[in-house]
Amino acid sequence: MVWNLPLLESGNPDNELSVQQDGAVVRRTVLPGGVRVLSEQLPGQRSASIGAWVNVGSRDERSGHFGSTHFLEHLLFKGTKRRTAMDIAEAFDAVGGEANAVTGKENTCYYARVLDTDLPMAVDVISDMVTSALIDPDELETERGVILEELAMNDDDPGDVVHEKFSETVLAGHDLGRPIGGTPETINAVPREAVWEHYQNHYQPETLVFTAAGNIDHDALCAQISDELVRGGWNLTPGATPRVRRDTTPIEGIGLEGRELTVTRQVEQANVIIGSTGITGTDERRFQLSVLSAVLGGGMSSRLFQEIRERRGLAYSTYCFGSSHVGIGTFGLYAGCAPSKIDEVSKLMVVELEKMADSGITESELKRSIGQLSGSLVLGLEDSGSRMNRLGRAELVTGELLSLQESLERIKSVTREEVQTLAAELAARPRSVVRVGPFAA
Structure with missing residues (x-):
């Protein structure tokens, strides 16, 4: 409901x-x-x-x-x-x-x-x-x-x-x-x-x-x-109207070109994020993004984790993420690795995103990600703090409160084709690279 x-x-x-x-x-x-x-x-x-x-x-x-x-x-x-x-x-x-x-x-x-x-x-x-x-x-x-x-x-x-x-x-x-x-x-x-x-x-x-x-x-x-x-001294005027929610019109003119930034830090492990603008907090594709993120970089069975950490031993932590705001969002691929491996790891992360854009995901990956997200959602709502936060986001951002069953159904309704289409859109956007490590700025 x-x-x-x-x-x-x-x-x-x-x-x-x-x-x-x-x-x-x-x-x-x-x-x-x-x-x-x-x-x-x-x-x-x-x-x-x-x-x-x-x-x-x-x-x-x-x-x-x-x-x-x-x-x-x-x-x-x-x-x-x-x-x-x-x-x-x-x-x-x-x-x-x-x-x-x-x-x-x-x-x-x-x-x-x-x-x-x-x-x-x-x-x-x-x-x-x-x-x-x-x-x-x-x-x-x-x-x-x-x-x-x-x-x-x-x-x-x-x-x-x-x-x-x-x-x-x-x-x-x-x-x-x-x-x-x-x-x-x-x-x-x-x-x-x-x-x-x-x-x-x-x-x-x-x-x-x-x-x-x-x-x-x-x-x-x-x-x-x-x-x-x-x-507390507040005047609660009868008939007053709550402030309208933020305008959900997509923000234009931001993230139209890829940029590179290097931040010099004398550390043992370098950090890198490669990404672009993402989807907004009210975008109906947020469930598709959740599935995409789970398959690409959302756990130990994810593509980034398996390829970069398990098979090649190049990083301890690697994942992807999406941050959604009203009107715009960001999407990124993260890894922490030895400074000498930063270029190799960066290339591998991009390759995995582009593979998903070109070939999509498998049926087993889809089922596994749906199970992962569904279990995480149910377990998270056993905490009263999570439910309190859910109410706040519904009121201030989306304007709708989904029942647990409706949320699960929306996750389960995501298709492989939808995930591939979204991956292709994200992969085609201007890509920025930010590195932090012992590099010359």
Whole structure:
């Protein structure tokens, strides 16, 4: 069953949606102010996961604000009008729960996983953080140092560097190409006033989505969220409309030419990614891409793993990946190997992609990949956090929530011909190469 998620107005008689999916009850409510609440009730489960999603990511930053989205992810844990940073930390430690946040290119999520009896506490704390963060100047300066250390840590990892630079190279000229966490230059440059302005502009009722999964009482959850947001000083205007989803029109003019980039690092193992633009997050072919990726580089039986690692012993890790955003995506082939083997490994990865484009995949590969993806999907949804994330993506990106059965059917419906057609399209796109290792730039 496919459950469509229209952007309903709060106060509208139709602002409630409910459906039975996979033995669970999924409900969606639009509260006054345009705040959306989605929950999946899982009978018998003692844990619950809650996420507060703000529809803002690094792609939404403008000049002078670069790095602000990731800065806010840190600063919301540093204190509110009612809580210190220690209060926030102790609240979750005291009940054996966990709380964290993640910044993406298109969304930011503050989430927690706790026992079902502690869910009201988690909602209280996260709502307080979202509505009432102080963005204290002294805390900001302390956290500036923490973020700079985080960026330095990532820069010391050639695997992180090659992925970051690959995105920058393929998506050059678009905001999606900028690093999520900012750069040392932008983090050092952004003033408190810019971070505060970014917070005020984007952390609003119409951009906020709460998702929860586990032993959830949806009505009680909605009532508490409304109370907490009002308590935090937000004006929940009746009849307000949620912010529209991002325009899904494909982004043109990006990735039209292949580029090469070499990043010099004195490391024992070189890292390389070869790839191009991919498919968008709303593309119906995302299930075909999943099958393609599983066959080409998604596990120990994949072509890249078997050819490069098992048969030739040239690399420990090799795989392919797709990163999908609204309007555009990337697709890449990765390997880590001895610097002296970088050209040989790069050639082998391209050969495997082109073989798939020319000759397709076998029936046994198709069946194996479908089984791999189906099992992974089912096992992943045994975790309340995965289900909470699924609700957030459905609401903010695709506008539809697939039942487990529908997802499995879409995976099983993928054909060899469809995979070959997609592989041929990806193989024909302008190809970029990014290397990180002891090479001359």
